[in-house]
Amino acid sequence: MTDDEAVVTADTPGRAGAPDDDGLALDDEIRAFVRRQVALAELPAAAIVAETVECLDGEADRVRIAELAWPVVAEELTAHLTAQQSWPARTDSDRLAAAFRALSAAGIVARESFACCQNCGLGEIGAEVPREVTPRGYAFYHQQDAERAVDGSPVFLAYGLFEQPPSVEIGEEVAAALRAEGLTVRWNGDTGSRIQVPMVWRRRRVGRLAAVPPTLDDDVDVEVGLLSAWTGVHAPRDGVQSAARLSALHLPWMPADARLRLSTESLTVTVRRAGDALVGEYADPDRRPVTVGRYEGLALLGGPPATVPSPADYVDATYEHSTGRGNAVALEAAEAIAITHRLQPHTRDFLSCLGRSGGVVQMGWEADRLWLETPHPETATVTGRHVSLAEAARMITILATEDRVAVDELGNTVTKPW
Known part of the structure; x- marks a missing residue:
């Protein structure tokens, strides 16, 4: 996930996402910042709180801000999740992402919400050029552009050539890709002007990004110790925190190799994930290990039963793309499918999904086509073919909900050495 560092003006580096309104009361500043971060749909709940504290540091005591x-955050996330239920199946934000993916496949380095401002974006876009690829140009909008789009402004796209002045031809190709996805384009052909895309910003939140902080009257504090590597915006922090929030926002998505030591006034337990369950092993030798569902972590600390049932669909996902990575993370089908939309053509981005019974579906871009396969370790071969994103979504859904690999059902597959 990108860190939302933002700025004061479009062309000046700084902290992104800071409220633009002067003179707001602290409560209003917090809500303005949080609402924007929720709409951007890049950070989970705990990371939004942390960013809010950083952004408003100096306005009040940091503990008070949190x-x-x-x-x-709970209110705005709930409102967002309610609103997205009535959105069309394909939003303008989906169309914009599809246009950028098409541009990337065509050899134009296209990145969304890239860098904190235009100056930084222009300075950093060259590092995005895939190895062994000669790009024909670039296109991006930066984080401040995304924030303004949340507030109702058009998205402004920068475009151009590497180490050359921008050309009309590249601008026209970018505009054509946007129009092909059904978006409106405002651009007069002037290479000195960015391309404007009027749109309604609607990004869905699923999985970890849709987890809402709970409120419990009898919540307890828990001391968290990370016993193995678990990093990134989805990881909990070391130290004292709410047991209910830890259980709702972090434990369901523990990486398989992560270990946490949790301590309250009455017990200490080491927690790990085993498939679709959490296992707690207690420091007290008289207490037997306890196994609960992924969403029932509070029960390991003597808390009440979970109010959110564990989803029936599940895969262990290992993935890497330009804005995030994960190793053996427990995901629902919807979040695994969302990751496929993050994978970029002409890169080494990949996603590998492991089902409950050990079946594997994995994918990555081969130049401008998405290759999907299932491995056969006993023969050191793979079976697969190039697929559409819709076909990839179907394969993930079947693995997550039916616990079976259905790659052969795609038809026209090939088996080859890995």
């Missing part, structure tokens, strides 16, 4: 931010 206390005020938590309920606001």
Whole structure:
């Protein structure tokens, strides 16, 4: 996930996402910042609270800012999740992402919400050029552009050639890709002007990004110790925190190799994930290990039963793309499918999904086509073919919900050495 560092003006580096309104009360500043971060759909709940504290540091005590931010994050996330239920199946944000993916496949380095501002974007886009690829140009919009789009402004796209002045031809190709996805384009052909895309910003939240901070009257504090590597915006922090939030926002998505030591006033337990369950092993030798569902982590600390049932669909996902990575993370089908839309053509981005019984479906871009396969370790071969994103989604859904590999059902597959 990109860190939302933002800025004060479009062309000046700084902290991204800071409220633009002067003179707002602290509560209003917090809500303005949180609402924007929720709409951007890049950070999970705990990371939004942390960013709020960083952004408003100096406005009040950091602990106080966090206390005020938590309920606001819960309210704004709930409102967002309710609203997205009535959105069309394909939103303008989906169309924009599809246009950028098409541009990338065509050899134009296209990145969304890239860098904090235009100057930084222009300075950093060259590092995005895939190895062994000679790009024909670039296109991007930066984080401040995304924030303004949340507030109702058009998205402004920078475009051009590497180490050359921008050309009309590249601008026209970018505009054509946007129009091909059904988006409106405002651009007069002037290479000194960015391309404008009027749109309604609607990004869906699923999986970890849709986890809402709970509120419990009898919540307890828990001391968290990370016993193995678990990093990134989805990882909990070391130290004292809410047991209910830890259980709702982090434990369901523990990487398979992560270990946490949790301590309350009455017990200490080491927690790991085993498939679709959490296993707690207690420091007290008289207490037997306990196994609960992924969403029932609070029960390991003596808390009440979970109010959110564990989803029936499940895969262990290992993935890497330009804005995130994960190793053996427990995901629902919807979040695994969302990751396929993050994979970029002409890169080494990949996603590998492991089912409950050990079946594997994995994929990555081969130049401008998405290759999907299932491995056969006993013969050191793979079976697969190039697929559409819709076909990839179907394969993931079957693995997650039916616990079977259905690659042969795609038809026209080939088997080859790995």
